[in-house]
Amino acid sequence: MNPDATYRVETTDDALKGVEKISGLDLLHRGLQLSLRGDYDSAVIVFERLPSAASVSTTH
Amino acid sequence: MQTKILFGATARTRCASLFPCVCQRNQQVGHNLRHDSMNSSSFWLLVFLLMFFPPLVSTARAADGIQFISDKKLWVVQAGDESYAFGVNERNELQSAYWGERLRTEDFAAVHSLPGWSSFESTTAATPQEYPGWGAALYAEPALKATFANGNREVVLHYVDQLLNKDSLEITLKDVGSALTVLLRYRLDAETGVIERSARIENRTTEPVMLESAQSATWTFSPGTGATLHYLTGAWASEWQPQSDILPTGTRVLESRRGSTGAEVNPWLAVATSGANEEHGRLWFGALGWSGSWRISIERSMTAQVRVNGGFNTFDFAYMLAPGESLDTPPFYAGFTASGMGEASRLMHRFELSHILPSGSQAKLRPILYNSWEARIPVEENPQIAMAEKAAKLGVERYVVDAGWFGSPGARGQLGDWNVNPQKFPHGLKPLIDRVHALGMDFGLWVEPESVAKNSNLYRQHPDWIMNFPGRPQIEVGGHYVLNLARDDVKEFTFSWLDRLVTENDIALLKWDYNRNWTEPGWPEAPLADQKKIWVRYVQNLYEILDRLRTKNPKLEIESCSGGGARVDLGILRRSDQVWPSDNTDALDRLSIQSGFTQAYTPHVMIAWVTDAPDWLHARATPLKFRFEVAMSGALALGADLNKWNDEDNALAAKMIALYKRIRPTVQNGKLYRLRSPDSDFSAVEYVAEDAHEPCCLHIFTHSASDGVFLLLSCRV
Numbered sequence: 001m002n003p004d005a006t007y008r009v010e011t012t013d014d015a016l017k018g019v020e021k022i023s024g025l026d027l028l029h030r031g032l033q034l035s036l037r038g039d040y041d042s043a044v045i046v047f048e049r050l051p052s053a054a055s056v057s058t059t060h
Numbered sequence: 061m062q063t064k065i066l067f068g069a070t071a072r073t074r075c076a077s078l079f080p081c082v083c084q085r086n087q088q089v090g091h092n093l094r095h096d097s098m099n100s101s102s103f104w105l106l107v108f109l110l111m112f113f114p115p116l117v118s119t120a121r122a123a124d125g126i127q128f129i130s131d132k133k134l135w136v137v138q139a140g141d142e143s144y145a146f147g148v149n150e151r152n153e154l155q156s157a158y159w160g161e162r163l164r165t166e167d168f169a170a171v172h173s174l175p176g177w178s179s180f181e182s183t184t185a186a187t188p189q190e191y192p193g194w195g196a197a198l199y200a201e202p203a204l205k206a207t208f209a210n211g212n213r214e215v216v217l218h219y220v221d222q223l224l225n226k227d228s229l230e231i232t233l234k235d236v237g238s239a240l241t242v243l244l245r246y247r248l249d250a251e252t253g254v255i256e257r258s259a260r261i262e263n264r265t266t267e268p269v270m271l272e273s274a275q276s277a278t279w280t281f282s283p284g285t286g287a288t289l290h291y292l293t294g295a296w297a298s299e300w301q302p303q304s305d306i307l308p309t310g311t312r313v314l315e316s317r318r319g320s321t322g323a324e325v326n327p328w329l330a331v332a333t334s335g336a337n338e339e340h341g342r343l344w345f346g347a348l349g350w351s352g353s354w355r356i357s358i359e360r361s362m363t364a365q366v367r368v369n370g371g372f373n374t375f376d377f378a379y380m381l382a383p384g385e386s387l388d389t390p391p392f393y394a395g396f397t398a399s400g401m402g403e404a405s406r407l408m409h410r411f412e413l414s415h416i417l418p419s420g421s422q423a424k425l426r427p428i429l430y431n432s433w434e435a436r437i438p439v440e441e442n443p444q445i446a447m448a449e450k451a452a453k454l455g456v457e458r459y460v461v462d463a464g465w466f467g468s469p470g471a472r473g474q475l476g477d478w479n480v481n482p483q484k485f486p487h488g489l490k491p492l493i494d495r496v497h498a499l500g501m502d503f504g505l506w507v508e509p510e511s512v513a514k515n516s517n518l519y520r521q522h523p524d525w526i527m528n529f530p531g532r533p534q535i536e537v538g539g540h541y542v543l544n545l546a547r548d549d550v551k552e553f554t555f556s557w558l559d560r561l562v563t564e565n566d567i568a569l570l571k572w573d574y575n576r577n578w579t580e581p582g583w584p585e586a587p588l589a590d591q592k593k594i595w596v597r598y599v600q601n602l603y604e605i606l607d608r609l610r611t612k613n614p615k616l617e618i619e620s621c622s623g624g625g626a627r628v629d630l631g632i633l634r635r636s637d638q639v640w641p642s643d644n645t646d647a648l649d650r651l652s653i654q655s656g657f658t659q660a661y662t663p664h665v666m667i668a669w670v671t672d673a674p675d676w677l678h679a680r681a682t683p684l685k686f687r688f689e690v691a692m693s694g695a696l697a698l699g700a701d702l703n704k705w706n707d708e709d710n711a712l713a714a715k716m717i718a719l720y721k722r723i724r725p726t727v728q729n730g731k732l733y734r735l736r737s738p739d740s741d742f743s744a745v746e747y748v749a750e751d752a753h754e755p756c757c758l759h760i761f762t763h764s765a766s767d768g769v770f771l772l773l774s775c776r777v
Contacts (some may be wrong), residue, residue, distance in 0.1 A: 012685070012689065040682045040683055040686040042685060042689040
């Protein structure tokens, strides 16, 4: 496990707007909150690991 | 940079059946794990990523491959965490020894026949053979059964010699009483541990030999008590339904007698130890590479030993081998994992991508196609050009014209008359194809080469070309019959018109449909002793046509379609770049169809259309975004009537298509993790990019709460 890695997060779900990057540590201990509402709601979440030098700026 | 994509979807609770007459109600269920929670308006999805575990590869053990230990007369197949072993026993039979978790090569002992259960029980019944002939007190399913010209009906196969390379092995077996010979073939994919087995049966005698059963392989293993058989069943519009039964003592048979693969049962199976699940447990899994009638028997003995036998269906099977002739069985692929059903699927996916698909590891990503079949756009030049222009604006990369382009003016369904209908396309297909190319797309065309309609010129000219029993009624199904592709003249005719069609038009894809199960499988023109060869020759000739078409037209791609998903197997996939899983395109049903499909087959080949809502089957209305994201879990395609889409729909479609193009390599070629089954209130799958330099781990835990679901997810590679 690498809690020091940083991930760029992109989702088609509106609830994650504002979250662009997140650290592995944050994901490990806090995670991402998604809000799917009603029947037939859905989301695609894309995680891209950023180079290790990238700064961590969690915004949610 | 490594890309991982997580798909999440909420769903209504569904009835067990996909058919609308059965599904009377849509229960309003929220997204909680708890089924009694009806009022949840949202749920929380907590994603925890645990990444970058060191690779779980030991460097201390022996190299992967097939090794022969001469002093023990033993072959040991080592690959990853799996070992497979067999040897020559004191009776000179080829005896199965072990299949399961990896053992040290030096730990294997020479094989010795097993004693019978009692003084009146032969050891033959108790001793597992790698390829048993019927004879010598064998009561289990034989791999080979034959009748000789002198009336003898027994085959007892003994070891003769071997030809071994690192990853492939050919063992020669010979009948003790004749020169009937079996070349038993093994090929190992060391990366996945999948073993390909097949047999060539050679008549080296001086008289004909009638084969009554010719199987590809017998696999023996010991899953213990409480083992579960997993398999895939279905029907039209409800294919790919996972089934699991406790494996009973005795014999269980999975088969198709339809002349083709069939949707009722797919030639894939897994046997799991008690308690195994998606993430954990030992599984033996396998699939046949045959698109004709097939049979897999699963025998569980009183000692919980399991023998799986598979190959040509033995029903109505009779294959006469003249002196010097031989018969090659289909390949039977199988593997083992101790890491659950999910890993079994991922191993198969990787194997298919590397060794089955026509381009192998170079398999091209599936382009996003449009097909107007379900939208019912008139199959005529101008409406199709207009639709192609709309599709191109959204980012579609391939335009496919479905059924209706062929035949005579005013005629419908003239299967067999594969000329361009001059009323619908007065200038041929060229203006449409040119426009499609000018729009930056390539062009695909639907064909159904194996069927012939009663109202066709082909049927009038060659009524003897259809399968038939002379003097007996011929069943007309859907207005057409099956051409007897076992005949070489029919084979050549079929190849010729297809080759001409592809050559004269710039066709990138043939959507090869097949909508007819066999009836009256007669071949009266063949000698009586050879007439039942139709079950084998038909499929061999089908494969030959596809192989020759691809060789002569290297850029040509094939989509296998058959009344929905009734011809998907590792034989047709060797010649197909993509497959049509089901005519059911309702996005909710597709979640379970796609989940079942990916048990056995890679999402790379799984064409998934975004179609109109309400859908034609259930009249169920699902949001366009939901339909897109379900289809983006496979090879995304469009089948909706784009004339009905407004600016908002078009904008969403363009956005989703652009996103899919970014994640397509991961979805189509990555590792698939089924995080949550569609059987529950919501489902989730994850795709992890293949990247040897960035291994990671994934784990999943679910927690329920009063107002939502808490998921703990972690990624692994």
